[in-house]
Amino acid sequence: MAKTILIVDDEDDIILFLETLFRKNGYETMTAKNGNDALEVLKSHKPDLITLDLQMPKNTGTGFYRKIRHNEEYSKIPVIVVSGLPGRHLAIPKPEAVFDKPIDKDALLEAVEKAIG
């Protein structure tokens, strides 16, 4: 069965790009446009990986990340952070990988593969 990736990002362009990228490489995708919607999606379907944008309004990205890290059920899901802000590595503890914008798609795929195959 194909692995699913939950894309959390408020920008349509990024979602389209990432969806196209992942689908082309055999992954299935789900999307959420903010941290709260992402939590809702998690309840119904557990993804194998999450890509998370930290630069969303009202800091819902960082809020979401903290919540899942503290939640037993979700804390094991690997998270790849996508953020355009410098100093991103200081914002939150220990994601699988952190990517700067503009996203290097080959490097991203590599990281996804490494995390979930």
Place this chain on the structure above:
Amino acid sequence: MFSGITSSVPGMALAVIILTGMLSVLAAMLHPALFAVAAMMLISLAGIFTYRSRRTQTANATYPKVDRFFQQVPCYLSILNKDLEIIRTNELFRSDFGDRIGEKCHKVYKGSAEPCDDCPVLKTLADGQMHTTEQTVITKAGDLAKMIVYTTPVEDEQGNIVGVMEMATNITELKNLQKQIESGRREYRELFERVPCYISIMDKDFKILRVNELFKKELGAAIGRQCYEVYRKRDSVCPNCHVEQTLKDGKIHSGEKTVLKQDGTESRLIVYSSPIHDEQGNVQAVMEMATDITEVKRLQCELTYMGKTIAVMAHRIKNVLMGLEGSIFVINTGMEDGDEKLVKQGWEMIQRNSKNVSRMVKDLLYCSKEREMTFEQLDPTAVVQSVHELFEARAAQESIDLVMEIPYEMPTGWFDKEAIHSLLTNLVTNAIEACVNDTDDNKDGHRISLSARCDDNGNYVFEVEDNGQGIPGAVGECVFEDFFSTKGREGTGLGLLIAQKVMEEHGGTITFTSREGQGTRFSAVFPRAAEKRERV
């Protein structure tokens, strides 16, 4: 000889003996009556000689001392008779003017044949009083010398004025020093008054003793009042007062201060207070010097804002690049897979990003003065409507109620349509961002109102008001910094710079009020007779 004889006792005895001898001889030779007359004559002659020599003797006993003093005193002494002829001089006089006995004093002092206009000698001769004047004279060597001259009358035994004693002291050196001091003082005064900064001097009780011209002109004189009362309308010393610190430790202290000028405008000053010491070295007063740095601060703020704007723009360009790269990938994938829908989506992505860049470039050009201004007579309500239309969808997307409040029509005025459009667009963009970033969930929905109206003076007033997150921090010195936001995605980052330029070009002003957590209102006021301004 006679005086020598009669001044001593043996001398006296000898005289008596000689006299007796002579009388005896004469007695034998002359008729007794004739002898009596001769004897009386001899005796009275002897008496007269005695008397006179006595008098001279007394005089000669004290006279040497007076004479020595007269000669050696270090000022010029001369005695003149009633015809202004010099009859006596002292050493110093002779050395600098020569031994000019018999010559008229005005000839000796000034080489002039006539008495001086204000001749003190003549005055003294006339009224018997002492007179003092300053005169410029020529010495024997031909040098000019300034003198202070005293004249006193010389009287005979009956009290008649027979001459004048003239005493003069050379004050040339003194006069030169005086001139130097005066010139130094004048220079200092010029400097104090003309220097292009505010100078004021305060005493230990903070009372203003003195201020310079610029200070008087722009801040008011207020001599005698306490400085804190005059500048800050306080009744006690201001906190962190530099003057107070200087009074305490006698050192220079500096800092920044805001003052209200007489014309009602505020200025930011950089202030130095330095101590003024008395002869004992104690601090007796403080001099405060201040330079207006309002303009410098404004430029500093502008530059800081511009620097940050550039950072934001770089960030947004990065996003656009990502968008373009991403869309290329999506289109390629679509074409490879024969997925027409995907291709279409990718193509739309390119168009969106292209539009974004376009907007950024337009705004950038506007700010860097490359855009041509096109003024025309127009009714601004049309522009307001256009901006409202532009943002309706976006606002709805963010659940923001975008409301337009305009009169049916407004009188036409000179406006650059695109500039006004840009201005309103930027203000609405900021407002949307403020709402989107607002973390307050207790608000009953977000609302932005976009309005235009004419005020009582016929000026155009455009307002954009929102109930979003407001502007954090104090209303500070740096107006621009307060608006800064890296999180926003809406605008191009140049919003405030554009707003400022538009206002400048139309001769208008823009202000804002904001409460953190509650909302913000921007007011752009354009004068009724908006002048068509050429870009410099």
